[in-house]
Amino acid sequence: MKRHGNIIIIEKGLTATEGMDGNLPTLSIRRNGKQIKFYRGSSLMFCDPLTEEDKQYLASLSKE
Secondary structure, three states: OEEEOOEEEEEOOEEEEEEEEOOEEEEEEEEOOEEEEEEEOOOOOOOOOOOHHHHHHHHHHHOO
């Protein structure tokens, strides 16, 4: 898992993009460019660099 600015590469073809909706953090998860999940909530703030806990949480959010 790698971070490039506000984009987190979870695995090949699977990315998470951090954003904001007003003052609420958002997370958009895409597989091959197509959005598959969207989350909003205060628990969606991730460290730079990613911690092991961040990586586990992102992996659980991206499971289908």
